[in-house]
Amino acid sequence: MKNAIITGGTKGMGRAITIALVKQNINVSICSRNAAELDAFKTELLVVNPQIKVFTTVADCSILAELKNFAEFTEKNMGFVDILVNNVGMFKPAAILDDDDESYQKQMDTNLRPAYELYRFFGKSMVSVGKGHIFNICSVAGLHPIPEAGVYSVTKYALVGLNEVMKLEMQPHGVKVTAVIPGSTYTDSWKGAAVDTNRMVLPEDVASAITNILNMSNGANVDEIIIKPTFGQI
Template sequence: MKNALITGATKGIGRAVTIAFAKQGINVAICSRNDKELFDFKAELEATNPKITVAATVADCSKRDELKKFAEFTEKKLGFVEIIVNNVGMYKYSTILNDSDDSFQKQVDTNLMPAYELYRFFGKSMVSVGKGHIFNICSVAAINPVVEAGVYSVTKYALLGLNKVMRLEMQEYGVKVTAIIPGSTLTDSWRGQEVDETKMVKPEDIASAIVTILGMSTGANVDEMIIKPAPGQL
């Protein structure tokens, strides 16, 4: 049975991916800053598939010490982690010149640092075993920057760059690395805005794509996958 760690697992894309993994019989490690939200979701996952192990602990992934404790907890509870989904992120609507003084560091710590640290924590064990798959949830803002979300765009550019380096470092060891690049996706980022849900990507679409990629043969890797709304970006 495979083991997966998913950051930002209780909402949006992370939630959809985690549910999809549970249905596939994959053990999952999840965390959240909100203990009730976390353990309600744990119970939901265990009801979805009673055969899997759900390792859940309260942690804030934007804080390096708490992130490392989550990684250590996961390894202790599940053993070898074969799949990592770096999904945790924050979106802030602001141009760089008008942004708050703490915005850059907050978004780096949320959108970029966790993927870097989890790669360093689990990467060598993946190399030693000769298998694994890391998914980095990027954004089309990593390709076409959104000037109204300046720092967010910068961090997603950096995450896509990190993905490329990780893939090149890992490819000779049989470890796969994939950047998932979603367009306008129906998550909490759009809360309070009037949108046509029928013209957006659903979190379940991202989850389905990841499950499909995991099912590919050993010799195949999807370097990057862009998933946009059929009518175009909102």
């Protein structure tokens, strides 16, 4: 049975990905800043699949000490991690010239640093056994910047670049790396907005893409997958 770690696993894409992995008979380790949400989600996951193990950690991934505690807890309880899903992120709409002084560091610490740190933490063990799969949840803002979300776009550009470096470093060792690049996806960022969810990507679409990629043959890797709304970005 394989083991997966997912950052920000209780909401949006992280939640959908976690459920999809559990249905694939994969043990999961997830984190959230909310202990009550983690406990409730763990109960739900064990109903979905009583055969798997679920590990939870209260952690704010933008705080390095909490992120490292999550990684160490996961390794201690799971052993080898086959699948790393760097999902956690934040979206803050603001032009760079109008943004507050703390925005840059906060978004870098949330959208980029967790992927970097967890890659360094788990990547060496993946190399040592010659297997594993890393998924980085990027954004189309990392390909085509959104001027109304300047710092967010910068962090997602950086994440796409980090994904490319990971892929090149891991390729000789048989470890797979995939950039998942969604367009307008209905997550908590859109709650309260007047949008038609039938014209958006759903978290379950992203989760389906990941499980399908995982089920490909050992010799196949999806370098990146772009998932956009049928009628264009919102």
